[in-house]
Amino acid sequence: MTSAKQDVPSWVAQLSSPPPAKARIPGIxxxxxxxxxxxxxxxxxxxxxxxxxxxxxxxxxxxxxxxxLKLKKAWETALAPAKSLPMTAFMMYMSGNSLQIFSIMMVFMAFKNPLMGLLNVNAAFTRFESESNRDKMLQVKMAYVAMQVLALAVGVWKINAMGLLPTTRSDWLAWEHLREPLERAVPAL
Incomplete structure (x- = not known):
């Protein structure tokens, strides 16, 4: 039987009889x-x-x-879109103004996220709302909507920088009538 005990690995022996607990250090x-x-x-x-x-x-x-506590958490949720605005604006600035897949995806995300946030305002705050804080939650929701509109403004800025907004006169030339000149000048020989 002594040979059977010697054949057992040390970790198995330690599992069956764990080492004694270490003495506690005084002061800690x-x-x-x-x-x-x-x-x-x-x-x-x-x-x-x-x-x-x-x-x-x-x-x-x-x-x-x-x-x-619910009101504090609701304010954190309402102001969360504003925390990501500087990074979004910087990424849009760095993506350039040419029409490339990366800049188009950035513009798509700049419009998609705020629009989805605006559509789901009530869903974002249902867990924080109760009968006693319903009037205060209206202020929080208005702040959330303002932050989402601000995020949309960053997207509009990027589209304008890319030249996709029709803001100049040359963008509307198809609807303008050709001017009739009052005089004609002919060069002399």
């Missing part, structure tokens, strides 16, 4: 949520260390606190 507290094994006595009673307010479970927030 346990991390939050990981109380030491010394905090519970052998009889199962809770030691005085666990009665510390840091180790107590969190109390449930009141409805007023929940409304305040």
């Amino acid at each position: 507290p346990d991390p939050l949520g990981y109380p030491s094994s010394q905090s519970q006595t052998a009889s199962g009673k809770v030691s005085p260390k666990q009665k510390d307010p840091k180790n107590q479970p969190r109390k449930q927030p009141t409805p007023e606190e929940m409304d305040t």
